[in-house]
Amino acid sequence: MPSIPSPFGGDDDEDLFDGYDEFVPNDTPTPGPFLEPHAVLDGLDHLAFHRLTRELFEERKVYDMTFNYNLARLNLDTRHKNAGYRYAVERGDADDAIDDGDAERVLRAEFTPTTPFCPQTHTLTIGSFRAWNGLSDRHEYDLVRVRAAPMHHQSTEINDQLAELEEKYLETENVTVVPEESDEVGSNPMERSMENESPSRGSPDAPF
Numbered sequence: 146m147p148s149i150p151s152p153f154g155g156d157d158d159e160d161l162f163d164g165y166d167e168f169v170p171n172d173t174p175t176p177g178p179f180l181e182p183h184a185v186l187d188g189l190d191h192l193a194f195h196r197l198t199r200e201l202f203e204e205r206k207v208y209d210m211t212f213n214y215n216l217a218r219l220n221l222d223t224r225h226k227n228a229g230y231r232y233a234v235e236r237g238d239a240d241d242a243i244d245d246g247d248a249e250r251v252l253r254a255e256f257t258p259t260t261p262f263c264p265q266t267h268t269l270t271i272g273s274f275r276a277w278n279g280l281s282d283r284h285e286y287d288l289v290r291v292r293a294a295p296m297h298h299q300s301t302e303i304n305d306q307l308a309e310l311e312e313k314y315l316e317t318e319n320v321t322v323v324p325e326e327s328d329e330v331g332s333n334p335m336e337r338s339m340e341n342e343s344p345s346r347g348s349p350d351a352p353f
Contacts, residue, residue, distance in 0.1 A: 174257040183233035205276035248288040257294040279320040
């Protein structure tokens with residue numbers, strides 16, 4: 146009897162994943178507005194940085210808890226096309242380039258989640274920022290800037306916090322700084338509704 150592929154990944158469904166040495170445009174996120182004005186990495190350049198990303202994410206345990214695998218593997222998951230990371234080298238003469246003498250060579254990374262309401266996007270992008278910049282001796286960039294793609298319903302709030310993180314990192318070289326957070330960042334509308342809903346009957350301590 147044939148086995149049913151697990152939605153969480155694993156050794157039995159390797160045929161569902163592209164390889165780390167394959168650049169498959171149709172399975173790769175489309176560069177969004179954070180990357181478009183800059184030098185987007187394609188082909189071998191993308192593959193080289195993404196293989197390094199796998200190593201750094203493994204070391205810092207940046208894992209997608211829904212699928213139970215290293216977040217770098219999301220790019221290779223053919224069940225979730227257009228999800229994962231794309232990269233671009235920042236052009237210093239661009240209007241939105243960072244203005245800091247300590248960050249002469251900057252990489253941009255834009256994360257596209259699997260759904261607009263992915264509750265992990267907030268945690269995963271911050272974890273990615275800390276992995277790339279906390280292990281900056283492993284790559285050639287002074288700063289890796291991270292943003293969530295605008296298709297996510299909280300991209301504005303998440304990206305504001307990521308901008309705050311990079312500003313504090315440049316000031317302190319400390320990637321563990323915690324950004325100012327609202328309780329709603331990272332939750333979806335259904336979760337917020339449940340949190341705000343009062344018990345309909347019985348004691349609030351009742352198990353059901």
